Amino acid sequence: MVQAVAVPVTVKTRLGWSDDEINILDFARRLEDCGAALFTIHGRTRAQGYQGPAQWDWIRRVKQAVSVPVIANGDIDSLEAAIACLSQTGADGVMCSRGTLGYPYLVGEIDHWLQTGQRRPAPSLVDQLHCARDHLQGLWDYKGQRGLFQARKHMTWYVKGFAGSAELRQQLSCMTSLAEGLGLLEGAIAACSPQEQASGSPEIVAITGPVTSP
Numbered sequence: 001m002v003q004a005v006a007v008p009v010t011v012k013t014r015l016g017w018s019d020d021e022i023n024i025l026d027f028a029r030r031l032e033d034c035g036a037a038l039f040t041i042h043g044r045t046r047a048q049g050y051q052g053p054a055q056w057d058w059i060r061r062v063k064q065a066v067s068v069p070v071i072a073n074g075d076i077d078s079l080e081a082a083i084a085c086l087s088q089t090g091a092d093g094v095m096c097s098r099g100t101l102g103y104p105y106l107v108g109e110i111d112h113w114l115q116t117g118q119r120r121p122a123p124s125l126v127d128q129l130h131c132a133r134d135h136l137q138g139l140w141d142y143k144g145q146r147g148l149f150q151a152r153k154h155m156t157w158y159v160k161g162f163a164g165s166a167e168l169r170q171q172l173s174c175m176t177s178l179a180e181g182l183g184l185l186e187g188a189i190a191a192c193s194p195q196e197q198a199s200g201s202p203e204i205v206a207i208t209g210p211v212t213s214p
């Protein structure tokens with residue numbers, strides 16, 4: 001495949017089939033010999049599914065076993081997790097997954113820390129509600145009614161941890177029109193204090209290439 005295409009061939013894979021059959025070191029070495037340009041390692045086995053902690057120590061071993069860049073994946077659900085994972089594995093970057101559900105700021109927070117060594121201010125509640133509203137509108141624009149149904153679950157990930165969030169979450173989880181969803185979110189934004197409403201939204205960053213620590 002490496003010879004058949006003009007772009008670098010990268011590989012994303014798990015550790016192996018089960019804890020009894022972890023074959024990632026042999027697999028990664030063989031793929032590197034075949035020309036793989038970068039690995040993203042999800043630190044779970046197939047048998048684990050998405051349960052149990054990601055086994056970052058195996059990612060550390062992969063990093064030591066190959067010479068191409070290694071991106072660590074699994075349980076990167078906060079800036080602290082990203083810092084700990086980079087430190088424990090020596091990986092060249094991290095890949096976020098479920099941690100971004102309802103919190104797309106995570107990638108930007110990690111990127112900001114990597115670029116500056118500083119923690120970026122967290123988004124306010126109003127920032128997050130605006131983001132949820134834009135996400136809902138975007139899903140509608142892109143996918144129509146199907147997007148609206150998909151937005152139901154995304155809205156439940158955004159709307160949590162503040163007074164009235166349980167009721168709002170329940171309402172958004174069964175919205176039947178764009179106007180209804182937007183109205184619910186606009187109502188929640190209007191109910192926030194003027195101070196919260198004046199805050200500016202942190203930039204949301206999408207990174208598709210590898211990042212490296214300073």
Ligand SMILES: Cc1cc2nc3c(=O)[nH]c(=O)nc-3n(C[C@H](O)[C@H](O)[C@H](O)COP(=O)(O)O)c2cc1C
Pocket residue numbers: 012042050054073074075076077095096097098099
């Ligand atoms: C809804 C969902 C869809 C996913 N789709 C893909 C996919 O298409 N290809 C892939 O390699 N991994 C996919 N994954 C796996 C993630 O990329 C990631 O490896 C996994 O969720 C572990 O990271 P986490 O513990 O931070 O969630 C998906 C995960 C979720 C939750």
